[in-house]
Amino acid sequence: MLDLTLIPATGTALPPPFEGRHLIDGEWRASRDGRTFDRLSPAHGTLASRSALGCEADTEAAIGAARRAFDDGRWSRLSGKARSAVLLRVADLIEANVERIAVVETLESGKPISQSRGEVGGAADLWRYAAALARTVQGDSHNTLGSDMLGMILKEPIGVVSVITPWNFPFWILSQKLPFALAAGCTCVVKPSEMTPSTTVMMGELLLEAGLPAGVVNIVLGYGQPVGSLMSTHPYVDMVTFTGSTAVGKGIVTAASGTLKKVALELGGKNPQAIFPDADLDSAADAVTFGIHFNVGQCCNSGSRILVHEDIAQDFTARVVDLSRRVAFGDPLDPQTQVGAIVSEAHQRKIHGYVEAAAGAGAEVRLGGGPLTVPGLTGQFYQPTVVAGVTPSMAIAREEVFGPVLSVLTFRTLDEAVALANDASYGLSAGVWSENVHTCLDFARRVQAGTIWTNTWMDGFPEMTFGGFKQSGQGREIGRYGLEEFLEVKTVAMRVGRTRTPWVRTR
Structure with missing residues (x-):
């Protein structure tokens, strides 16, 4: 017999399987073709969840909703104060729902309930930090270009972001990406791993309860093909942020190259x-x-x-x-x-x-x-x-x-x-x-x-940015640099008065 410390089955009554649907343009929807997929608990072998299986039409609808929501300014043109208020409400709702979310995460992932509680509860701090950053987006000004010129560097939301998350920390890693994208003013389409889809759906419930406008965050459940693939190639998408294996990350870079969209990757490690x-x-x-x-x-x-x-x-x-x-x-x-x-x-x-x-x-x-x-x-x-x-x-x-x-x-x-x-x-x-x-x-x-x-290992804080060198990825998450990933830089050159010398001589 192995000399190890084992904890046998507790006999705890399991909740009924979670039923997950897509969130598209503020509405919960079944798949267009009606298909679903199941997730069995890796620890208990029982049915943990049944989710809508996304198809190309579902993904197109979600991306279209995010594009409309960004372009009409219902979120991107709100003040930082207004966006911050919504993110703070989400943080409060996360803390009020820790146990409900943690049980589902444990059943789908197999991780200990104490760790799930810590992951879900701790994620609220990421939302609060991102809420603070929403009010601090700023660029630069250049008042030394001469008496007739004023220069400004503006930072604006990059646009529609595809957020693709892994199975090992489904709620935490979503919270390393989504609130920072929202703080910047972006709209999003989210695809969780097919192995742990349900806590992302639960996050969608909290977003609607917090008052996030319809279409700002859309969730499509399913597999890399076709959902993740279309999210990586669609011309309406301006950026992809992905956490997962290095092999899949390389595939996303290749897929996204057709439209030259920005790609941020948090990949593997051999630490x-x-x-x-x-x-x-x-x-x-x-x-x-x-x-x-x-x-x-x-x-x-x-x-x-x-x-x-x-x-x-x-x-x-x-x-x-x-x-x-x-x-x-x-x-x-x-x-x-x-x-x-x-x-x-x-x-x-x-x-x-x-x-x-x-x-x-x-x-x-x-x-x-x-x-x-x-x-x-x-x-x-x-x-x-x-x-x-x-x-x-x-x-x-x-x-x-x-x-x-x-x-x-x-x-x-x-x-x-x-x-x-x-x-x-x-x-x-x-x-x-x-x-x-x-x-x-x-x-x-x-x-x-x-x-x-x-002299420590794996201590982390929302203020301390995270990301890798070499084949561990590109770009950064959380911290101020995590917000910067979702911003575009725009130069505005302004001439003061009618001081420009004509280029074409008229006489």
Whole structure:
């Protein structure tokens, strides 16, 4: 029997399946062809939701509604104060509905209910911060161009934005994009992942209750084909913002190139943490354990590879193994559960394939390494897994496993740690653990990643922007830079008086 911490099925009565429809031009609609699709709970195996299956006609209608809503100015020409007031009402409504939304998110995604509550409740702060930014959009003026000229740089909403979100943090990532687009004055068409569609529909309910004008936000449920594809290519769409895999992100860039629309991408990561001998090893081990098991490792910011100094590698790995045994895996509806279910059977097979390949190449599986059975549940779970003796050339060290699987590599010098950290096609985030501030600053300045954490992991704030280097994406989310993504820059040159010298001589 595995020496792990398991939480069996709670026997909690499950709510009836959520019924989701499209939100188009302020109305809830079934699909034009009447089709639907089902989502089974990855932890319980029961029907979690039944949703309208979007077709091309549904997507066209949603995009058309967003285009009309932008062009007639019902939102784009409102004052920042008026837009801010609506966003603040949304934040209040989110907080009033945390439990209802969190239960649905847990059933569709398999994540623990305590984490769903934190994700949904925390999203309200993103809406409040975006509301504050709505009143601060400003450009520049140039009063030094001569007595006869005045220059202005205006910032205006980019237009209609397609928002395509993933399954791992459906409510949170929507809240990293949507309120900032709305604060800028844009109108939107939203497509959530087909695996976790329902909390986006619930967000739509809150938007209407908050008084958002019809057509400003439209939601189409369904698959990448045809919904996501049309949202990426339609000439009425001015920008696409997407979070998901690097492979799909590249496809969106290709699709959007036909109309040269702006594309913002938040993609994969293979995020390193370097642990030096002078670090607080207890704190580092706890943070590493959190970083790999949070959201079952199904997180773009997962701390999926650690770089440990040779002098402490054995001891530190043992600490992480011991802590991982204590992490509570099991029924996500139990508030004590820390790690829930893998999102699908196919994804579980992919995770296991990486572990088997690493073991076959000579790595040592120190803990876990296979599927996990949770008493009373029929869904898919994976053991907390620690793989040591990993070399930089192994796939498990280079590719995004997206599961509770930690790869352990070693280094001898700071230069080697930096080289290992940068030896990846990704550059989303990285971490460094040392009591020496010079070590931390040197590592932070040299590592190619959009976020560097020092002596912590995965702390985030609405004020602190987020995004990646290299194949982890392009553009930024949240913070002031997150608002800037949804703005166009316009130059206005104004001549003062009748001072222009004629170009054509009339006499």
